[in-house]
Amino acid sequence: MSAKSDPGRSLALLWGSHTRPGRSGLTVRAIVDAAIELADAEGLDAATMRRVADKIGVGTMSLYTHVPGKAELNDLMVDTALGELYTGVDDPAGHGGWREGLRYVAERNWDVCLRHLWLLDATGGRPTLGPNAVLKYEAELRVLDGIGLTDLQMDSVLTLVLTHVEGVARSHAGLARAQRDSGLTEQDWWRATAPVLERVMTGHDFPVAGRVGEASSQVYQASADPAHAFAFGLDVILDGVQRLLD
Amino acid sequence: MSAKSDPGRSLALLWGSHTRPGRSGLTVRAIVDAAIELADAEGLDAATMRRVADKIGVGTMSLYTHVPGKAELNDLMVDTALGELYTGVDDPAGHGGWREGLRYVAERNWDVCLRHLWLLDATGGRPTLGPNAVLKYEAELRVLDGIGLTDLQMDSVLTLVLTHVEGVARSHAGLARAQRDSGLTEQDWWRATAPVLERVMTGHDFPVAGRVGEASSQVYQASADPAHAFAFGLDVILDGVQRLLD
DNA sequence: GCCTGTACCGTACGGTGTACGCCAACGGAA
């Protein structure tokens, strides 16, 4: 996403004030907010330059006076969304021990991914390194500071937890988008797919997959349950980190 | 991705033979292979209908005789790539205990993600459920069969490991794409970014992030190292699963 | 040899990001 942008230019924009208005009152902040509103409502694909400009009531090309291009706008959207994570007094490091702290970190990240289903579509490639991203890194690392891990281990453990959250959140976002685009709920889709799948699979033999798949699909009424995957995986990972500390 | 496709139509196509040729020798298999070659070489974005058709030497719209649309072509690409995972005699369940088996599963998935960097871009949304996907599910579940887990736990553990692999592989693929698009290696980019970041961060105070970030970036010569994240995370997760078994 | 179904494909439409160039409004100098 933030691929073809000059690092210096992009960083300066990210760390800038975003509020200095032009002749018609147009600001970077307004552009980013409009783009986020569109993406929240209809997905990242809906946040096109034309639609963002229309929403503000401004010509498409006027956006380019304040923002170098689409890639940088995406970076700004991401850093703005990350700003919602630990605003105010909710310091993750103040939530008991490392285990409760890590769980809190995971849950806040999970929340923000659900609130902005486009977030994970907009990341990838080099990290953005805006002010809120750095603030987040600092706040989350403090949870693991001084509990007996090396600096590299702190970074690795945090990365592991965040990778897990991102993975299940991406799964959840994918299913939500599929539901919105197709109009079929997860249960509808599974009820429509399961019989066809069963018919097409006759003749082949999948003993374990058949048994396990049936068991889990009966519980979830779907092919997967990201919320359960989030909780289960987090417990296992925290247990693994516990063993690392011993 | 496989959003707007009729499940029945898509499943029938996935489980079909793919080799029945038309008048000009055009087959589904040839279309899918050409698309995969393009995606391997230049990323998923390069696998457009026009370029796939050009590569085969056929009119763009001729593809639509054999494939309903782009979404279904993506599904076919994914299932074909998954077919490379456990071809032949490499049964993951035959690699010692559950721990070695799970590690083998993770490594094979990691390998295929590196070989086809577009794979994770093409998934998401409802699962594809082609023959190779089901075969993969069966082979991977057998690793966890009969070691004392419930059916649901088997599914959850497998999902956890695969989510981890997908997460770090996605990170790796993102960095690789950024490198290809920008022409800058990870080291180049970090050397260009770090000083700007340091300058722009002066005035703010990030004690832990500064210390840890500097430590890990000096080791990785970058902002992240997916290969290390893969190995570290896998060990922690396997330890957590071990505790689950106790 | 003829007819019909269908594989193939040329054209066109509505969408995307953005390069380019024009116009008007503003700030400062004379």
Next chain:
DNA sequence: TTCCGTTGGCGTACACCGTACGGTACAGGC
């Protein structure tokens, strides 16, 4: 006050995307 250089705003145009639609020409049944 007048003038002019700078700059914010934006209309047009281009190259690309997926694909709906309709025309053409070939293969197989009679």
